[in-house]
Amino acid sequence: MSTPNIVELYGVTKAFGALTVLHDIDLTIQQGEILTLLGPSGCGKTTLMRIIAGFEATTHGRVTIQGADVSYLPPDKRPVNMVFQRYALFPHLDVFDNVAFGLRLKKWPKERIREAVQHMLHLVQLGEYGNRWIHELSGGQAQRVALARALVNSPSVLLLDEPLAALDLKIRHHMLAELKRIHQETGTTFIYVTHDQDEATILSDRIVLMNKGRIEQIGTPEEMYAHPRSLFCARFLGETNILTGAVRAAETDTTYVDVGPGTVKVPANGAAVAIGQNVSLAIRPEALQVSRLAPGGAGGDGVNALDGVVEDVVFMGSRVVYSIRTSVETIKYQETRSVDGIMLAKGEPVRASWRPDAAVLLTH
């Protein structure tokens, strides 16, 4: 294990007939991390995982695992194991035999198999379930068996293909915590495929956001949330307000954008922008400051501020989400509920403002 990169993809391209679903993907996965392939359905994330598992061959490009080129190895010769979306547990075997399947193929002695399987069943908290039939298990239990069946082989990388998609919301959150615990206890590298941004942000060390067969952005959940590099990324992760306008002036560190009647000052993002070019600004709902306007005292829109009227108030327990209709866009504002209750009422005139560094300039 000389290399800290456990999986490396070089220029991976996949075409099904005339349809190219992956374009020239370069990606490295580090030893021990939880990496999520996130994206809408059809973005190529599942195909990419199946290429790592060996179920699909690449059209171009190479895959290495632990430094060895596995591009031409069949799935049974690769040191990875997979948790399938609908579990794919063997219905003719009981829980014990399902988990023991891989070790028996490796011709382990009986005694060691029994120990390893029992250990793994305890790890997924199904110690007493060895002789249950698969059809007797609940969805959550089946998911744990699938996890145990893969992990018992001590894979270099565990691949998880939307493993929680078939579970209901409550169990899903519980299983996320379980996955984190199991990841910590085994130290196995996880590659996790999902279309659910909540799962991705809760679970991942790094997120790979994919769109139309390309990698849109790679980063920690926090980086991705705070510094989306594209409109797609800003919209996909969390709620966001998008304002559009033309560039008025561009300085080294700051860009000025005309948004409706006012001007917005935003940190430059490094990309060259031309005067008059249309750009987008992303501002998270919780990054706004909103204050009441005195009746009749509307002073017009200023720098980094938009005046508007509270259109809707949604109470969500610990937080409150307001919709504010402004002259350019209806924007969302979110605040933590105070002990005094909800602050603003429907129909109130307000001013929404934000610090320049709370907005992100997006040029595509």
Added chain:
Amino acid sequence: MLRIYVWLYVAFLYAPIAIITLFSFHSSPALTFPFEGVSLRWYAKIFSDATFMASLWNSVIVGASTALVTTILGSLTALGLARLKGRIQTLFGLLAFGPVALPGLFLGIALVMLFSQIGLQRSLVTIIIAHVLFTLPFFIEAVRSRIEYFDLSLEEAARDLGATPLQTFRLVTLPIIGPTIGGAAILSFALSFDEFIITVFVSGNDTTLPLTIWSMMRRAVSPDINAASVISLGLSIGLILIGGLLVWYQRRLALSARAKDMEA
């Protein structure tokens, strides 16, 4: 009303079987009541009849061979069909099942022409070929629905856990679809065992049981026909029971192996 209807229906279905069975044990050659006494003389007579025994044996050979060939060809076809997609799957599915609609008469004549054109003497072999053709669509249809329902990700899971393609078939695919295939194989045997129309055309000097019984009928309605029919019926029922027992025994075996593992 409904209850009476159901009873009439059951009587209509089973009365002939009951009567034939009863009279096969009749001590007198009379085929009418009153019943005079029980005897096995018709069975003794039929079992000492060389023609009958030869055709019974022929039928067993033909049935077993048909079942074997049909199972191999049919399983492969059904497995292949499950891996096709969309319209092509529908097309091949129809092509595979289509022959069911062909009249036996047509199939028989067509086969006779074919055999004579390629110079194949009519024998048990031609009967087997004909029966495979006849049973194959039924076999494929019986197995297909189960195989289509078969989750291909199970095979991927096995590959992922280190099984070669052959091991995957032996350890996962076959155990899951095996009972279905076994059932369909028995169905093929049963279909072949009492096939009549096509056999009339394609048989040579060696005849099968239904042909022999039919020619016995033509001579005279004699009580040993009852015995012959009951033997044929018994074989069919016995076969289905054996099939059922096999499936049941396999399950028992798996269960006890598991129990032993737990004790160890």
